Amino acid sequence: MSRSPSLPDRPRLDLDPEMSPEERLDALREHFIKLEQVNDELSSQLDSAEERRDNLSGEVDRLERENETLKTSSLYIATAEEVTEEGVIVKQHGNNQEVLTEVSPNLREELEAGDRVAINDSFSVQTLLDAETDARAQAMQVDHSPDVVYEDIGGLDEQIREVREAVEEPLVNAEQFREVGIDPPSGVLLHGPPGTGKTMLAKAVANETDATFIKMAGSELVRKFIGEGARLVRDLFELASEREPAIIFIDEIDAIAAKRTESKTSGDAEVQRTMMQLLSEMDGFEDRGEIRIIAATNRFDMLDRAILRPGRFDRLIEVPEPDAEGRERILEIHTSDLNLAEELDLAAIAAETEGFSGAELASLTTEAGMFAIRDGRTEVRMEDFEDAREKVTDEESAETGPIAFY
Numbered sequence: 001m002s003r004s005p006s007l008p009d010r011p012r013l014d015l016d017p018e019m020s021p022e023e024r025l026d027a028l029r030e031h032f033i034k035l036e037q038v039n040d041e042l043s044s045q046l047d048s049a050e051e052r053r054d055n056l057s058g059e060v061d062r063l064e065r066e067n068e069t070l071k072t073s074s075l076y077i078a079t080a081e082e083v084t085e086e087g088v089i090v091k092q093h094g095n096n097q098e099v100l101t102e103v104s105p106n107l108r109e110e111l112e113a114g115d116r117v118a119i120n121d122s123f124s125v126q127t128l129l130d131a132e133t134d135a136r137a138q139a140m141q142v143d144h145s146p147d148v149v150y151e152d153i154g155g156l157d158e159q160i161r162e163v164r165e166a167v168e169e170p171l172v173n174a175e176q177f178r179e180v181g182i183d184p185p186s187g188v189l190l191h192g193p194p195g196t197g198k199t200m201l202a203k204a205v206a207n208e209t210d211a212t213f214i215k216m217a218g219s220e221l222v223r224k225f226i227g228e229g230a231r232l233v234r235d236l237f238e239l240a241s242e243r244e245p246a247i248i249f250i251d252e253i254d255a256i257a258a259k260r261t262e263s264k265t266s267g268d269a270e271v272q273r274t275m276m277q278l279l280s281e282m283d284g285f286e287d288r289g290e291i292r293i294i295a296a297t298n299r300f301d302m303l304d305r306a307i308l309r310p311g312r313f314d315r316l317i318e319v320p321e322p323d324a325e326g327r328e329r330i331l332e333i334h335t336s337d338l339n340l341a342e343e344l345d346l347a348a349i350a351a352e353t354e355g356f357s358g359a360e361l362a363s364l365t366t367e368a369g370m371f372a373i374r375d376g377r378t379e380v381r382m383e384d385f386e387d388a389r390e391k392v393t394d395e396e397s398a399e400t401g402p403i404a405f406y
């Protein structure tokens with residue numbers, strides 16, 4: 001900082017009593033001139049002091065603004081990976097950097113592993129992001145460890161074997177695949193009627209491989225997130241690479257990948273863009289590491305064949321309606337916690353429920369339990385299943401009519 005200039009000396013007026021009036025007048029004039037000079041000097045000093053003050057207050061304004069911006073500067077988005085005694089481990093989106101960081105005690109109470117958070121430059125957690133405000137969070141269902149295991153799935157042994165081979169093996173033994181030099185299937189397409197266990201299969205692989213399960217429903221992309229489909233597909237793959245190992249599950253893929261002739265709605269161009277984005281993500285997918293893609297449809301006939309080309313959904317697995325044996329197994333699974341009457345014959349129920357999907361058998365079981373309760377019993381009998389079958393069949397035909405799609 002420059003020093004302030006020194007003040008000019010104050011002129012002295014020496015009037016000798018011996019002086020004549022003329023001499024006094026001269027001395028006074030001279031003094032007056034000196035005073036004027038000092039005055040000029042002081043006012044120029046005042047001017048420059050004022051100028052300096054203006055400059056300084058400009059500088060103060062600038063610093064204040066900078067301070068404000070620093071206080072409100074952009075925050076980074078991260079995911080809380082683990083809440084530990086020592087702090088919170090967060091993983092920053094984009095660069096996947098993991099850090100152990102601080103969090104204020106009140107935030108800490110609310111914070112759970114898997115939450116999205118905003119962190120500042122020094123990585124400390126500033127806010128917990130509200131998942132509901134985030135289209136990405138709304139459009140995608142993220143499950144860190146789905147609780148479905150292969151044993152929960154009845155009648156699909158062959159499909160389980162194929163899914164394990166196409167999805168689980170390449171994830172678990174990635175190194176072996178590389179060494180042998182074969183590319184695992186890029187994407188697996190599960191096709192079959194509704195409620196037959198396609199989602200369960202995808203969840204069970206995620207569980208078995210300790211992978212994050214990320215589900216996106218094609219129909220929602222088209223209905224709910226109009227104009228955002230392509231971006232959300234990009235986000236979907238980005239999220240998966242942040243959460244490796246991950247299983248991407250695209251349900252109802254027909255909604256975004258229907259044959260062009262079949263989709264003549266006004267949103268056609270938008271749907272096309274979403275599908276193109278999906279194809280380009282899959283085409284550029286090879287080096288993406290531990291991410292596998294599973295899609296499901298119950299409108300296989302409607303699919304645009306472009307998505308079935310090699311390098312895309314090149315492994316097709318049909319998930320059919322269960323046969324009698326499959327139905328019996330599904331009934332066994334869903335009644336395992338029920339208090340069944342001694343005489344109850346699951347094979348007989350399976351024989352009488354031709355055309356029932358796994359989902360329908362699950363609700364049949366719940367309904368049977370409800371009939372027992374209504375009757376004041378704690379034991380579920382054959383007659384409860386018969387009543388339940390009538391109810392479920394009536395509801396089905398009232399709601400959807402015969403299943404016409406497949």
Ligand SMILES: Nc1ncnc2c1ncn2[C@@H]1O[C@H](COP(=O)(O)OP(=O)(O)OP(=O)(O)O)[C@@H](O)[C@H]1O
Nearest residue numbers: 152153154194195196197198199200330358359362
């Ligand atoms: N094979 C099965 N074994 C046991 N339970 C089943 C089976 N299939 C379906 N279920 C029951 O039905 C429910 C729905 O199944 P799931 O969501 O996997 O069907 P989906 O084929 O994905 O259906 P959608 O095509 O309608 O999405 C499951 O939560 C489960 O209770």
